[in-house]
Every structure is written in C-alpha cells, then in structure tokens.
Amino acid sequence: MPKRTRQKEAILRVLKSTTSHPTADWIYSDVRKEIPNISLGTVYRNLKLLWQSGEISEMDFSGTFSRFDGNPDNHYHFRCERCGRVFDVDEPVNKETDDRVAQKTGFKIFYHRLEFRGLCRECQESREVRTK
Amino acid sequence: MPKRTRQKEAILRVLKSTTSHPTADWIYSDVRKEIPNISLGTVYRNLKLLWQSGEISEMDFSGTFSRFDGNPDNHYHFRCERCGRVFDVDEPVNKETDDRVAQKTGFKIFYHRLEFRGLCRECQESREVRTK
DNA sequence: CATTTATTAGTAATAGTTATCGTTACTTGT
DNA sequence: ACAAGTAACGATAACTATTACTAATAAATG
Structure with a gap:
C-alpha cells in the first residue's frame, strides 16, 4: 500500500498548479524551493507512482528511444x-x-x-x- | 551538397523494407549484416539527414525527455x-x-x-x- | 586524375532516467 | 502510545540512447 509523503504531495501540487507540461527536471527545481534537499530520484520515483495510480499522465510516450518510419507521409x-x-x-x-x-x-x-x-x-x- | 554513400543507401533500404517502425539500434544491427563495421554514430547521423530531407519520419516526438501533465484525463x-x-x-x-x-x-x-x-x-x- | 569536402569508424562525452543501498518516517495493530 | 513492518527517502552509481569529436576515407567535381 502506497504511503502519502511530503515529497509526493509537493510534486503533485506543483504538477496540478501549472498547465505548462513540465519536465521532470523543471518539477525537481520547483519542488526544491519547498524541500531543498529532495533528490531527483525521488521526483522520478513519485512521478512513476503517480502515473501508475492514474493521478497524472505522461507525454512523449514510450520513454527513451526513438522509432523511425520509412514512410514519410503523415499517417x-x-x-x-x-x-x-x-x-x-x-x-x-x-x-x-x-x-x-x-x-x-x-x-x-x-x-x-x-x-x-x-x-x-x-x-x-x-x-x-x-x-x- | 549531400553525398550518396553506401551506408546511407543501406539504412534507407532497411527502413523502406519494413513496417515495424524500428529503433536506431535495430537498424544498426540489421545494416551490420551488410556493412559489418558500420558505426552506430553513422546510423544516427544518417537517420537525421534522411529525416531532414523528408525521406523518412521519426516518431516519439521531441527527443530526449518526458513531460508530465497534472491532468490525467485524456485531452x-x-x-x-x-x-x-x-x-x-x-x-x-x-x-x-x-x-x-x-x-x-x-x-x-x-x-x-x-x-x-x-x-x-x-x-x-x-x-x-x-x-x- | 587531382582537389575538395562530406562522410566515415571509432571513441569519448552528454543527458535523461533508473537502480542500489543504508537510513528515515509513515502506517497499522496491539 | 508504542513497536514492528515496510514504503519511501537522499545520495550516488549505473545504465542507455544519443550526440560530439577527430583523423582517415571516399564521393563528387572540374
């Protein structure tokens, strides 16, 4: 069962208070104003947890690598x-x-x-x- | 003015011959069957060149980092x-x-x-x- | 055929993200 | 309220996809 922590709440609050679709790094530096010694790993961990529980969504789907398509026409x-x-x-x-x-x-x-x-x-x- | 090289042609041929939307790494290992000592950097460089000239398209837009959205509803x-x-x-x-x-x-x-x-x-x- | 210059292979560097690990602190049951 | 159990923490190392760098090579041009 997931625990509610200060860090997770802060991350969620930052994310709910903007429409700018921030990056993990932007969230990190914003949350640091409140919790200066929060770790970047904590931000990533909580973003994943929040996404898994359906409280936020992630863009730029499918993570780390690009895929290429030999068909240049829009489809x-x-x-x-x-x-x-x-x-x-x-x-x-x-x-x-x-x-x-x-x-x-x-x-x-x-x-x-x-x-x-x-x-x-x-x-x-x-x-x-x-x-x- | 761009040059037509064996490497570029091979990469394009591989990409045109599949509908599987391969990753750069997959393309790399497939082209290596034909040009065993091709460099991974060459694959990336040519993918970018081919994309710039409009011969292929790239998915998983906008590169390296994810963006997050506080609104979990589909929009x-x-x-x-x-x-x-x-x-x-x-x-x-x-x-x-x-x-x-x-x-x-x-x-x-x-x-x-x-x-x-x-x-x-x-x-x-x-x-x-x-x-x- | 000689000159020019884009491209190459190989390797090092970068950047975003994830894993690890010993410690901390939220939660639950008594 | 206290103890036990465990999720989450901070710090840092590791990982992975991609890009940058460099001397050598090979297309294109005249």
Whole structure:
C-alpha cells in the first residue's frame, strides 16, 4: 500500500498548479524551493507512482528511444501497451480538425500526430498491469 | 551538397523494407549484416539527414525527455516546433474513431493521443528550418 | 586524375532516467 | 502510545540512447 509523503504531495501540487507540461527536471527545481534537499530520484520515483495510480499522465510516450518510419507521409499508428510494438493504422488523415483548431487558437498548424493505444491481438489474452 | 554513400543507401533500404517502425539500434544491427563495421554514430547521423530531407519520419516526438501533465484525463496537445512548448487544446475527444479502428483492426483500443504540431503565436514571426 | 569536402569508424562525452543501498518516517495493530 | 513492518527517502552509481569529436576515407567535381 502506497504511503502519502511530503515529497509526493509537493510534486503533485506543483504538477496540478501549472498547465505548462513540465519536465521532470523543471518539477525537481520547483519542488526544491519547498524541500531543498529532495533528490531527483525521488521526483522520478513519485512521478512513476503517480502515473501508475492514474493521478497524472505522461507525454512523449514510450520513454527513451526513438522509432523511425520509412514512410514519410503523415499517417496514424497503434501502439500496444504490453509488447510495445507499433503498427500502422489505415485511416484517412483528417485535415479539417487542424484548420478548426488553428482558427480557435491562433496557432499555425502544420500537421498532427495521432496514436491509438491498447492491446494488439496477440496480447489481448493475458492482460497485465501497465508497467511503463 | 549531400553525398550518396553506401551506408546511407543501406539504412534507407532497411527502413523502406519494413513496417515495424524500428529503433536506431535495430537498424544498426540489421545494416551490420551488410556493412559489418558500420558505426552506430553513422546510423544516427544518417537517420537525421534522411529525416531532414523528408525521406523518412521519426516518431516519439521531441527527443530526449518526458513531460508530465497534472491532468490525467485524456485531452489533446499542441506542440510548437520552434520553442518546444506544449499547450492544451480544448477540443472534444472523439471516441467513435477508437471504436471504428478497433473494429477494423482487431486491436483493443483504450484511448488515443493526438498532438498538433506547428508554430505558436510568439514563434510565427521568425520561422526557421526545423532542426530537431 | 587531382582537389575538395562530406562522410566515415571509432571513441569519448552528454543527458535523461533508473537502480542500489543504508537510513528515515509513515502506517497499522496491539 | 508504542513497536514492528515496510514504503519511501537522499545520495550516488549505473545504465542507455544519443550526440560530439577527430583523423582517415571516399564521393563528387572540374
């Protein structure tokens, strides 16, 4: 059973108080204002714990390494959360949404990335807790 | 002016001959069957060159570090390709597409990630070549 | 064929993240 | 309230993906 600690609460509070999608390092230096001797490892550990319990979400999916695609045209992907494999999804790219969002926000939008997440056919039998 | 080298051609050939979205390391070991003493740095350098010339695309966007989001509910993001900042996008999440793709593919789909890419308002003035 | 210069192999360095480990402090049961 | 059990801590080392550096090599050009 997880424990509620000062460090975890501070990290969660920092994360809930901003919309800037901070990096682990940014969170680290912000929390240090309150807990000056907190360790960077503690920040990473708690971010993972908070993510596992569903209290936060992580972007820049799938961690450490890049994957490359011989097809340079914009298309969509499916990623299996269990085995990590990536598949192409044959679904037409919807450009109208780009225009509508650009209109609403004032951003100039070149394209978008869409990735579906779930379990591939092979992995659907034996579901497990998500680990990373 | 870029040169066509045996290494670059081999890397491109490997990448065009698979749909498995390989990692740099996987590409490295596959190309080594043909050029045993190729360097891993060469693979990375050429992947970047091929990406810059638009011949391939890269996934797992934006490189090295993760960003975290205090809001665990599924929502969309916009990422500025110049300054790297990430903004929330207030757009309803479309669950029907998940169902349609699941039907077509046999995957079990939990959710999807959608990220728009372009230039934020501040960066729209001085556009530049994309560097990474 | 000689010159120019991008690219190479090899290796060292960097950066983000994770693992380890002895110590601390939250939680639970008595 | 106190003791026991154990999750979490801080500090640091290790790991992994990627990039930078350098002298040597090999495409391209005229």
